Amino acid sequence: MDLKTLKDRIESIQTLATIPAVAKHVLELLGDPTVSLAEISRFISQDPVLTSRVLRMVNSPIYGFPGRISSVNQAVLLLGLNVVRGLLFGVTVFDLMQQTMIGLWEHSMGCAILSRLMAAKKGLKDPEEASIHGLLHDIGKVVLVLKFPDEYEKVMGEAREKDLTVYEVEAGYFSTTHATVGAWVAEQWRFPKPLIDVIQYHHKPHLSKVAPMETAIVHFADVLLRGRGFGFAGDSTVPPLHPSSWELVGLSEPDIKSILGEAEDLLEEAADLSL
């Protein structure tokens, strides 16, 4: 498939019958650059299912807030616009991930947790944003499986046979990879710029211009999580860590061990999280 055909077909993703109505509304709402926190809060509160999912997500190890957050207003005020947008995207893709690849939701949550712990260890200002970056970095896989289930099945089969990662095999089928496809969708859905960069470059973190540190963190978290053997992202081996990310993230060995230790219980807890 050539790149243009692929892009055209990917960009019509919102017309897919499999995307639930509420997700379409969320995407529409979040696509409006002038949307306010109050509007988002009202939108969530009107829908009891969405409300309960948002609260379950906010109180999950993905975010790691101490104490319970019990209302949507409180969540929205505490988290701010960017994080709430990410949270809503996360809740929205949950269904899609469950439909597409078993284990991908766990992989995404695991990445969210490790990315947040790394960002916190680095003293970054908003570790919750790193959670969202980790949670959504593989959105391109979701879209590819939804749109092209047969082809993606072949990608996974070939990866298994040749002992490669799906990332290495994808280009042979789609002219590009889930990273680029994810970035297209992220742009179309008006994700924040740093998030688009993370999605686009999470396998080539040295190319990130807008969010090099955030991208390096998610790349590092992805490698470490696969090393730990948690979740399933379409293949069974650990990809190499790009040396630039090792330098940029700059965690010491004791730092990494402490992150692994802290993550262990959170991962176990997350494995039981359903929205």
Add this chain to the structure above:
Amino acid sequence: MKISAKNITPGMKLERPVLNKNGLMMIGADTELTGILVEKIQKMDVQVIHVHGPCKALPPLDEELARLEGRFRNVETAPHMDVLKKLLREHIEGLYEAHGSENPER
């Protein structure tokens, strides 16, 4: 060992991958089943599941370490990966020590 999909429980570990009816691998071999995975497998059109048995909450340490080696098989010579693997090995060994035995029940 082979067991019926309706009898699987969280904590069991897959001996072979779970495939859907098209042969797409849905869950990889050696995945530990969680409540969510059990539910998902039971909703799928799958009759028989291969799990490691007799089932313990944590598999023997040497198996777990062998799987770690397996996951890193393609990146042995890549920079820093030896360090990451070493840290993961120490981390996993630490989990077993914390439980006070090589094969504890959780």
